Amino acid sequence: MPAIELSNLTKRYAELTAVDGVSLEIGEGEFVGVLGPNGAGKTTLLEMIEGLRRPDGGEVRVFGESVWPRNSGLQSRIGVQLQASSFFERLTAREQIRTFASLYSVGTGPADEWLERVGLSDKADTRVEDLSGGQAQRLSIACALVHDPELVFLDEPTAALDPQARRNLWDLLSSINDSGRTVVLTTHYMDEAEILCDRVAVMDRGRILQYDTPAALVRGLDAPARITVAPGVITVEQAAAVPGVIETEERVEGVVLVTRDPGGVITALAAGEQLDGVSVKTGTLEDVFLALTGREYRA
Amino acid sequence: MTRPVSSSPFRALSVAILRGFLRDKASVFFAVIFPLMFLVLFGGLFADQDQSKVDLVQVGSVPFVQDLPDAQRSAFEDTFEVTTTDDLATALEDVRKGDADVALEQRGDTLVAHYTQTEQVKAAITQGTLRAFVDGSNVALSGEPPKFALETERVEDDSLTTIQFVTPGLLGWAVAMSAAFGAAATIQGWRQSKLLRRLQLAPVGTPTVVGARIAVTLAISLVQFTIFVGLAAVAFDLQLTGSWWMALPLVVMGTLSFMAMGLLAGAVTKTVEGAVNLANFLVLPMAFLSGSFFPLDGSPAWLQRVSDLLPLKHLNEGMLDVMVRGQGPGSAVVPLLILGGFAVVVTLLAARLFRWETT
Incomplete structure (x- = not known):
């Protein structure tokens, strides 16, 4: 039985169709990313799955059960982390997570364990207002997991974090489905979805454009690879003469060889001992998005 | 299957809200210290004037x-x-x-x-x-005995002094401030931070969440009552009359109607500052027009009609009746009904105007 089944889910506001006929299946234990720019309908989609919003059409089933009207039996099996840091004002980190634990009839033991697990034990007595952005996100993730839910929704958990804090959070995020937990993550960061998710649903203007593993999405894109060689190792003319190269560019970081046969080109470069400072960049989800929507990704 | 309202989430929520209040120095100041300053001012400094x-x-x-x-x-x-x-x-x-x-x-x-x-x-x-x-x-x-004699008797108890009048009025103002500000800041702050959404997703019912917020506000109001009446009695010789205890249900009902005003302020504004400012904008003029600072007896009739629409006026009058004018417990019934009706109507209005989205 899939953890989540959506069939033809639709939500309309006055002029806007926020979610437009979405059908999706998420298996138990999967880590699924919903990827899309702001206003793509990700949050509305999640709110309907969580049972916060009533769909105008279609159906949501979570663990085979209906989520609307309010299904409190399901609610204790689901953990939710919302976009903003949704905390009680002026409580310390420990008081915060213990309060959330009580809402799910969980004792202080698991609450303190989760604080430890997200690395906030030394901040236990710090008020939430005094936590850094990364620490606050860790706390809100711990608060979502304190009752050990089978399914977790994380709504843009790394939004507004600096790159270093984002990377630190990835370790934590990738560990939370270790125990077979199903995770649904929304993000507008391509790299994040690529690294964390088993499958990615690319969403834009209320529709799911593609739903597959990140690797399959990039493969399906059939985008050429870009091989960069350090400056001075090879001239543009030499590069253009390498078999399989369809385009060359001269840039500050070196000469770029665009090819659909990166293996063959690398072999040729190796034969000429021209591999100094080489880097290979294949297609990314960013390219997938561009190809699917026909426009630049706007985060 | 619906879960029964378990005491544990209720307790946890109440404690969390109470801690949030006590750690907010500005809230505590405006709920207790600020009105007490007025009590000391009116009760202490101006008390001698009429004698x-x-x-x-x-x-x-x-x-x-x-x-x-x-x-x-x-x-x-x-x-x-x-x-x-x-x-x-x-x-x-x-x-x-x-x-x-x-x-x-x-x-x-x-x-x-x-x-x-x-x-x-x-x-x-x-x-x-x-x-x-x-x-x-x-x-x-x-050498003639006087034919006519005049005796004067005051209607009120002999001990009726300034403090008798200002304590109920200032207490009403203090309760109105903290209840209205608390409700306005909570609903707006929790909506902004999405905590309201987050609580909706937990297996606790709306009555538990709302009940915890009301319980904390009522506790604050009753503490305000104790501090005000206690200080006025100890320091300024406040004399309470027989059915003063009827002031407690009045304070409770008044608190509910001021919370309703705060909810309304929170429902029609878009930021926490906006909500608190609107609550302030409602409460301060209401306090003046309800006789919290000075009696309205000398004011024009139309102004007194206007003040009849204000819940604080009825709370103040009700408290004056039972706390210092020596009226029986029955005199609080009409104010209680008016305050209750106000709370219901304004809460329904706030619920209609409330929007989840802040944009």
């Missing part, structure tokens, strides 16, 4: 005063604080400058009182009192 004696400067010898019988003489001294001087010009100057209220001299059988028009109340007291003494002496000298 203060008239400063009388006696110029030269005034045999009339010296010859008063003992009983009347002590009554005279209750009313006037007497100093003596021989120089009329100095005495008149004192009156003109406000250092004394009246200068009294005797020319033959005529008493002459010099007063200033700027102190009209004391001028009236002086004229009335001196005339009464003169008339009394004239009657006594005629």
Whole structure:
């Protein structure tokens, strides 16, 4: 039985169709990313799955059960982390997570364990207002997991974090489905979805454009690879003469060889001992998005 | 299957909300300290005003005063604080400058009182009192027993002083402030931070969440009541009348209606600051128009009609009735009904106007 089944889910506001006929299946234990720019309908989609919003059409089933009207039996099996840091004002980190634990009839033991697990034990007595952005996100993730839910929704958990804090959070995020937990993550960061998710649903203007593993999405894109060689190792003319190269560019970081046969080109470069400072960049989800929507990704 | 309202989430929520309140110094200040400052001001500094004696400067010898019988003489001294001087010009100057209220001299059988028009109340007291003494002496000298007698009795208890009036009014204002601000800031703050959404996703019912918020606000109101009445009784000799305990249900019902105002302020605004400012904008004029700071008896009729629409007016009147005017418990019933009705209507209005989205 899939953890989540959506069939033809639709939500309309006055002029806007926020979610437009979405059908999706998420298996138990999967880590699924919903990827899309702001206003793509990700949050509305999640709110309907969580049972916060009533769909105008279609159906949501979570663990085979209906989520609307309010299904409190399901609610204790689901953990939710919302976009903003949704905390009680002026409580310390420990008081915060213990309060959330009580809402799910969980004792202080698991609450303190989760604080430890997200690395906030030394901040236990710090008020939430005094936590850094990364620490606050860790706390809100711990608060979502304190009752050990089978399914977790994380709504843009790394939004507004600096790159270093984002990377630190990835370790934590990738560990939370270790125990077979199903995770649904929304993000507008391509790299994040690529690294964390088993499958990615690319969403834009209320529709799911593609739903597959990140690797399959990039493969399906059939985008050429870009091989960069350090400056001075090879001239543009030499590069253009390498078999399989369809385009060359001269840039500050070196000469770029665009090819659909990166293996063959690398072999040729190796034969000429021209591999100094080489880097290979294949297609990314960013390219997938561009190809699917026909426009630049706007985060 | 619906879960029963478990005491544990209710407790956890109440404790979390209470901690949030106690750690917010501004909230505590405006709920307790600020109104108490007014209590001390009104109760302590202005309390003497209505009993203060008239400063009388006696110029030269005034045999009339010296010859008063003992009983009347002590009554005279209750009313006037007497100093003596021989120089009329100095005495008149004192009156003109406000250092004394009246200068009294005797020319033959005529008493002459010099007063200033700027102190009209004391001028009236002086004229009335001196005339009464003169008339009394004239009657006594005629040898006839007086035909008519006048007795005056105050309607209120003898102990009715300033503190009796200001304590209920200022308490009502304090309760209105903290209940309205608390509700406005909570609903707006929790909506902004999405905590409201987050709580919806937890297996606790709306009654548990709302109940915890109400319980904390009611507890704060009752603590305010205790502090106000306690301080007024200990420091300023507040005397409570028989059915003062009926003020407790009044405070509870008043708190609910002010929370409803706060909810309304939170529902129609888009930021926490906006919500608190709107609550302030509603509460402060309401406090003035409800007689929290001064009695409305002398105000125009239309203003009193307007004040009838305000819940604080009914809370104040209800509390005055049972706490200091000595009325029975039944006198609180109508204010209680009005406050309850206000709370229901305004809460329904707030619920209709509330929007989850903040944009």
